[in-house]
Amino acid sequence: xxxxxxxxxxxxxxxxxxxxxxxxxxxxxxxxxxxxxxxxxxxxxxxxxxxxxxxxxxxxxxxxxxxxxxxxxxxxxxxxxxxxxxxxxxxxxxxxxxxxxxxxxxxxxxxxxxxxxxxxxxxxxxxxxxxxxxxxxxxxxxxxxxxxxxxxxxxxxxxxxxxxxxxxxxxxxxxxxxxxxxxxxxxxxxxxxxxxxxxxxxxxxxxxxxxxxxxxxxxxxxxxxxxxxxxxxxxxxxxxxxxxxxxxxxxxxxxxxxxxxxxxxxxxxxxxxxxxxxxxxxxxxxxxxxxxxxxxxxxxxxxxxxxxxxxxxxxxxxxxxxxxxxxxxxxxxxxxxxxxxxxxxxxxxxxxxxxxxxxxxxxxxxxxxxxxxxxxxxxxxxxxxxxxxxxxxxxxxxxxxxxxxxxxxxxxxxxxxxxxxxxxxxxxxxxxxxxxxxxxxxxxxxxxxxxxxxxxxxxxxxxxxxxxxxxxxxxxxxxxxxxxxxxxxxxxxxxxxxxxxxxxxxxxxxxxxxxxxxxxxxxxxxxxxxxxxxxxxxxxxxxxxxxxxxxxxxxxxxxxxxxxxxxxxxxxxxxxxxxxxxxxxxxxxxxxxxxxxxxxxxxxxxxxxxxxxxxxxxxxxxxxxxxxxxxxxxxxxxxxxxxxxxxxxxxxxxxxxxxxxxxxxxxxxxxxxxxxxxxxxxxxxxxxxxxxxxxxxxxxxxxxxxxxxxxxxxxxxxxxxxxxxxxxxxxxxxxxxxxxxxxxxxxxxxxxxxxxxxxxxxxxxxxxxx
Amino acid sequence: xxxxxxxxxxxxxxxxxxxxxxxxxxxxxxxxxxxxxxxxxxxxxxxxxxxxxxxxxxxxxxxxxxxxxxxxxxxxxxxxxxxxx
Numbered sequence: 001x002x003x004x005x006x007x008x009x010x011x012x013x014x015x016x017x018x019x020x021x022x023x024x025x026x027x028x029x030x031x032x033x034x035x036x037x038x039x040x041x042x043x044x045x046x047x048x049x050x051x052x053x054x055x056x057x058x059x060x061x062x063x064x065x066x067x068x069x070x071x072x073x074x075x076x077x078x079x080x081x082x083x084x085x086x087x088x089x090x091x092x093x094x095x096x097x098x099x100x101x102x103x104x105x106x107x108x109x110x111x112x113x114x115x116x117x118x119x120x121x122x123x124x125x126x127x128x129x130x131x132x133x134x135x136x137x138x139x140x141x142x143x144x145x146x147x148x149x150x151x152x153x154x155x156x157x158x159x160x161x162x163x164x165x166x167x168x169x170x171x172x173x174x175x176x177x178x179x180x181x182x183x184x185x186x187x188x189x190x191x192x193x194x195x196x197x198x199x200x201x202x203x204x205x206x207x208x209x210x211x212x213x214x215x216x217x218x219x220x221x222x223x224x225x226x227x228x229x230x231x232x233x234x235x236x237x238x239x240x241x242x243x244x245x246x247x248x249x250x251x252x253x254x255x256x257x258x259x260x261x262x263x264x265x266x267x268x269x270x271x272x273x274x275x276x277x278x279x280x281x282x283x284x285x286x287x288x289x290x291x292x293x294x295x296x297x298x299x300x301x302x303x304x305x306x307x308x309x310x311x312x313x314x315x316x317x318x319x320x321x322x323x324x325x326x327x328x329x330x331x332x333x334x335x336x337x338x339x340x341x342x343x344x345x346x347x348x349x350x351x352x353x354x355x356x357x358x359x360x361x362x363x364x365x366x367x368x369x370x371x372x373x374x375x376x377x378x379x380x381x382x383x384x385x386x387x388x389x390x391x392x393x394x395x396x397x398x399x400x401x402x403x404x405x406x407x408x409x410x411x412x413x414x415x416x417x418x419x420x421x422x423x424x425x426x427x428x429x430x431x432x433x434x435x436x437x438x439x440x441x442x443x444x445x446x447x448x449x450x451x452x453x454x455x456x457x458x459x460x461x462x463x464x465x466x467x468x469x470x471x472x473x474x475x476x477x478x479x480x481x482x483x484x485x486x487x488x489x490x491x492x493x494x495x496x497x498x499x500x501x502x503x504x505x506x507x508x509x510x511x512x513x514x515x516x517x518x519x520x521x522x523x524x525x526x527x528x529x530x531x532x533x534x535x536x537x538x539x540x541x542x543x544x545x546x547x548x549x550x551x552x553x554x555x556x557x558x559x560x561x562x563x564x565x566x567x568x569x570x571x572x573x574x575x576x577x578x579x580x581x582x583x584x585x586x587x588x589x590x591x592x593x594x595x596x597x598x599x600x601x602x603x604x605x606x607x608x609x610x611x612x613x614x615x616x617x618x619x620x621x622x623x624x625x626x627x628x629x630x631x632x633x634x635x636x637x638x639x640x641x642x643x644x645x646x647x648x649x650x651x652x653x654x655x656x657x658x659x660x661x662x663x664x665x666x667x668x669x670x671x672x673x674x675x676x677x678x679x680x681x682x683x684x685x686x687x688x689x690x691x692x693x694x695x696x697x698x699x700x701x702x703x704x705x706x707x708x709x710x711x712x713x714x715x716x717x718x719x720x721x722x723x724x725x726x727x728x729x730x731x732x733x734x735x736x737x738x739x740x741x742x743x744x745x746x747x748x749x750x751x752x753x754x755x756x757x758x759x760x761x762x763x764x765x766x767x768x769x770x
Numbered sequence: 771x772x773x774x775x776x777x778x779x780x781x782x783x784x785x786x787x788x789x790x791x792x793x794x795x796x797x798x799x800x801x802x803x804x805x806x807x808x809x810x811x812x813x814x815x816x817x818x819x820x821x822x823x824x825x826x827x828x829x830x831x832x833x834x835x836x837x838x839x840x841x842x843x844x845x846x847x848x849x850x851x852x853x854x855x
Contacts, residue, residue: 200815
């Protein structure tokens with residue numbers, strides 16, 4: 001059992017209202033927000049949707065954002081919800097530099113990109129919107145509206161994104177990395193995913209009827225919600241009362257299919273079971289479940305099976321609130337968590353609207369309004385690829401029990417032994433594999449790098465037959481095949497059959513298929529779109545495919561936050577190692593780039609400026625708490641991961657503090673660091689900043705670079721991690737990697753510090769040691 | 771009919787991106803799903819798109835596909851009887 005985390009503020013926007021008061025009123029009076037489509041410009045008027053009842057212009061007005069400022073609907077809804085949450089928790093702008101922000105979205109800025117896609121291709125009109133296409137931009141705009149948060153990242157696990165943001169925020173607090181983390185998600189309806197779901201034939205033309213015998217699919221919705229997670233100690237110090245407690249959570253992978261849930265709901269079962277175990281509760285303690293309950297024939301069977309299995313036939317009251325809001329996709333995890341908190345606070349069971357006939361082998365949901373005192377509730381959110389998560393929320397009435405216990409120190413939270421040396425807490429890098437513009441799955445680049453004088457190059461692919469059968473390959477873009485090849489090779493070299501967790505970073509996701517789908521949507525219209533392109537357009541396709549192919553039911557998450565997507569995934573693993581939740585993990589990062597996409601990104605100023613070359617990324621790394629107990633003990637670990645820091649819009653003082661504390665906790669000093677690996681890339685402004693900042697932070701330490709050999713992309717820093725790990729293993733740094741040719745040295749590297757500045761907004765530092 | 775079967779095989783290979791397969795490799799009487807070619811629900815959706823695009827046949831419910839997509843021969847027969855283009 002672990003200490004519950006306080007929830008000291010919440011904010012919500014959805015089809016049933018702006019803010020919590022309107023939301024509560026709708027839930028208590030069974031007022032649905034699903035209706036005829038009004039705001040989205042689409043041919044598909046036949047589908048009912050749950051839209052937020054404001055135009056973008058009206059949202060801008062409410063928020064005081066100029067009508068011509070660059071933003072997206074996802075970011076605007078996020079700001080509306082985040083403002084309410086911050087107010088409730090009494091967090092003012094001056095406090096934000098100590099507060100983390102983790103948001104979930106998958107659609108990101110697609111609303112603008114689908115409108116302007118042809119402009120992006122053919123001219124300069126609306127090119128300012130190119131830089132807000134990706135998921136991370138939406139999170140940064142949402143957060144930036146209120147001030148400067150200490151930390152920002154983005155989860156993109158499709159419909160469980162927001163739930164996974166809650167989990168990551170909780171892990172940060174339990175690890176003592178932050179006292180307060182604001183978590184949740186936002187997602188607007190777009191033509192892109194309305195048509196995508198339509199191509200999968202899972203949209204109902206009638207109001208959705210979860211768990212009903214006649215259910216025929218889902219209604220799409222939109223919205224945003226954020227929760228302020230806070231340590232008990234911090235909330236008491238600030239005198240802020242919790243609204244509810246986060247007492248458990250679970251994340252598991254169904255590892256079954258890219259878009260369908262398994263018939264027995266394995267992933268859902270495991271996620272709920274883990275949430276109970278973390279909270280130290282029994283199934284009989286649960287008073288209510290807010291089901292994922294989308295209303296598709298497949299989901300509701302699978303989820304029913306999982307619930308009946310876990311609760312052994314004695315399933316507590318269940319409802320899906322999606323008939324109120326529609327399926328709010330990436331935001332559903334946090335929106336429905338807020339519904340659960342309202343239910344806990346006000347003592348009622350939300351109704352499963354539109355239900356009348358029991359389905360075969362399914363649960364019978366709450367059909368009539370009911371007052372009920374609730375103590376513990378589960379809130380489910382499942383995503384494509386089987387990224388299943390469950391949150392366990394509890395009423396504050398039970399708080400007395402844990403208040404009487406001593407306030408636990410960080411060390412006890414973390415499962416770390418404070419007396420132990422750093423060595424005991426080391427994380428070993430057992431293998432690191434890459435496919436890029438250098439020789440694939442090989443370290444040839446160290447002695448004979450391939451040099452390019454073109455601004456953009458695609459990766460050199462190995463043969464994929466060894467990793468994927470032709471029939472399996474039929475629906476895999478190159479990014480997926482590369483991910484499987486690097487993952488399988490990394491597992492093989494590490495001597496691991498399986499790992500306890502899979503974390504993946506990707507800035508853009510499967511961009512090639514996204515482009516195919518956008519092309520078809522823009523040129524051929526909204527009919528006859530290929531489901532294959534859509535199902536590969538979600539960022540978590542990569543991570544979940546690796547899980548499906550390696551039969552891995554464990555923790556699985558995908559981060560999509562610009563230039564720190566890789567480090568965000570690594571950070572997730574880092575926290576879970578320190579919490580003792582995992583003993584091994586595979587962290588990967590994957591990005592692709594097509595000719596068209598390169599031109600668009602260059603036009604938008606996102607990458608490819610000046611002398612910067614762009615490329616594609618596939619990196620898989622296996623990390624382990626142990627370097628023994630492997631089937632192949634001959635292979636020595638490449639190096640150890642001993643420090644990791646992530647910062648958002650830091651001041652120079654913040655950066656200096658981060659260097660000092662990271663080195664201190666690794667029991668190192670700056671004198672021990674041999675080289676600084678930078679992301680110097682040929683972008684003049686960025687390179688100048690790298691030189692100035694590293695000079696201030698690290699003095700005259702020799703600087704290394706790698707992007708001139710591997711190219712720039714959002715997850716290029718994962719290739720930097722790979723480069724550093726190989727240099728430590730091989731005991732030398734290729735002359736080609738020195739920033740200053742006069743400083744080339746054959747000094748054996750023992751300790752490398754990886755310094756990544758992503759546009760100067762987000763910074764990461766990673767410490768790797770021999 | 772033989773011509774339709776052959777064309778259909780080509781269209782299936784293209785729609786499902788069955789790399790390295792030729793029309794001759796597909797037995798028109800073998801089942802497309804499960805034991806035979808090993809296709810799944812997403813392929814069924816692609817076949818629905820294929821039928822609408824090339825033959826003007828619109829299926830409203832994916833579950834109708836179960837019968838129609840039993841084999842290439844059954845599918846061709848259905849197309850023959852229901853095509854609008």
